[in-house]
Amino acid sequence: MKYYVPRFELGVLSNSQRLMEDKFGGLPWGIPARFWPICRSCGKSMSLIVQLNHHDERLNLGRKGRCLFVFMCSNPDSYCEPTWNSSEGCNSSFVVEPEALENNLSFPPDVAEPETAQIRNCENCAYDQSWVADRTIWIQTEVRISKWIQMHDEIPKSDRSNFTDETKYSETSEELLKSIYSGTKLGSVPSWIQSPEYSDWTFVAQFDDYFGFHTPLPEPDDIGCPVGQGDRYNYQRFLPKTQRLDSPREVTQNENRSTNDDPRWFCEGPNFGDAGSGYLFIKFDGELLPKSEFIWQCH
Ligand SMILES: [Zn+2]
Numbered sequence: 001m002k003y004y005v006p007r008f009e010l011g012v013l014s015n016s017q018r019l020m021e022d023k024f025g026g027l028p029w030g031i032p033a034r035f036w037p038i039c040r041s042c043g044k045s046m047s048l049i050v051q052l053n054h055h056d057e058r059l060n061l062g063r064k065g066r067c068l069f070v071f072m073c074s075n076p077d078s079y080c081e082p083t084w085n086s087s088e089g090c091n092s093s094f095v096v097e098p099e100a101l102e103n104n105l106s107f108p109p110d111v112a113e114p115e116t117a118q119i120r121n122c123e124n125c126a127y128d129q130s131w132v133a134d135r136t137i138w139i140q141t142e143v144r145i146s147k148w149i150q151m152h153d154e155i156p157k158s159d160r161s162n163f164t165d166e167t168k169y170s171e172t173s174e175e176l177l178k179s180i181y182s183g184t185k186l187g188s189v190p191s192w193i194q195s196p197e198y199s200d201w202t203f204v205a206q207f208d209d210y211f212g213f214h215t216p217l218p219e220p221d222d223i224g225c226p227v228g229q230g231d232r233y234n235y236q237r238f239l240p241k242t243q244r245l246d247s248p249r250e251v252t253q254n255e256n257r258s259t260n261d262d263p264r265w266f267c268e269g270p271n272f273g274d275a276g277s278g279y280l281f282i283k284f285d286g287e288l289l290p291k292s293e294f295i296w297q298c299h
Contacts, residue, residue: 001155003181003188004058004148008211010267011142012223012247017105020067024050024211024269026142027119028069030101033109037071040089042078044133045108046071047122047140049091049270049278049294050207058148058186059204061282062290065098068204070280070294072270074138076125084273084296093280093292111137123249123268140270141248143211148186154179155189163189164203169196182277184208190279193297201281201293209272212263217253227265228252273298 011026020029028036028048037046049070054061061068072091073080082088107114112134120131122138154176155163162168163180169192182191186205190196220227224244226237228251237250248267257264272278276298282290 001153001157001160001188002057003151003153004186005151005181006145006184007147007149008213009144009146009215010211010213010218010223010248010251011144012244013215013218014144017144020053020101020103022050022052022145022148024048024143024145024207025140027105027107027137027139029105030067030103031069031096031106032100032102033106035069035094035096035100036106036109037092037094038110039073039075039078039080041080041082042073042075044073044075044078044138045110046090046092047074047138049140050205050280052186052205057150061095062284063097065101066095066289067098067101068095068280068282068292069093070278070292072140072294074122074140074270076122076138077133083271084298086293086295091294093294095282095289095292097289108137110134118245120245121247121249124243124245124247127243127245127249139246141211141267142246143269151181151185153181153188160189161199163192164196164199164201166196166199182206182208184211191277192279193277193299197295198279198281198293201283203279204282205280207269207272207278207280209269209276209278210266211269212254212266214260214263217265218251223247223251226250229255231255272296275299 054066070093083090180191220240225247278296
């Protein structure tokens with residue numbers, strides 16, 4: 001089956017956003033405040049995990065211009081734990097019609113004077129412990145997508161449903177399961193860490209809990225966070241003059257790079273537990289907007 005893998009650009013190294021585009025983290029684009037999901041556990045606005053636009057091949061949302069949003073609670077004042085499924089109310093995913101979208105970056109509804117509030121990566125909550133809850137916008141690391149690359153795997157389209165059905169999945173050969181791409185992708189079938197779920201839904205995307213970049217390793221002062229080089233026996237951390245609070249906590253050079261297809265450096269992505277993966281599903285319900293569900297699994 002066809003699937004699509006992204007080439008990433010770190011948000012703090014990119015031009016400021018001017019248009020709707022597929023992206024991870026940062027402030028969402030175009031979502032009206034009334035649609036911004038609030039965490040059922042702590043009552044704080046959630047943070048954007050990803051927003052993905054309808055695309056006839058990559059992500060069929062049934063209509064051009066529709067956008068699928070995934071949010072998750074990232075509030076360091078509460079550390080809401082059950083973000084792994086939507087029934088607990090600590091994550092939320094939904095599709096918005098183009099007519100309802102705005103043409104600007106969006107700010108959460110529960111932050112006073114959002115234009116002047118501090119935008120802070122939730123990874124940087126330990127950097128210094130002082131923040132004012134209603135003057136702080138917690139974001140996940142912003143990562144933009146410079147292009148999607150079309151790939152193919154060995155999974156026949158006719159076997160698609162085998163990969164969300166627990167019985168059929170258990171009868172699938174180890175070799176075929178190992179051949180499934182487990183990184184961030186749109187399309188094909190999920191590479192499960194635990195057992196299959198959502199048998200009556202359509203799998204549309206999987207998300208890794210880190211980002212790999214093919215751009216040159218940035219300088220600490222360009223990125224505003226420490227840059228690590230070396231292996232675990234000889235790891236050196238080069239510090240910026242000033243830490244940017246909207247940057248990742250740290251980025252790390254890929255010491256094991258062997259081909260041009262391998263990323264040059266990494267940063268952490270959303271917290272999906274211990275080396276976890278996020279899984280996104282949709283379901284069409286008549287003429288209405290497709291429904292969506294997001295879960296994560298970890299080791
Ligand atoms: Zn919460």
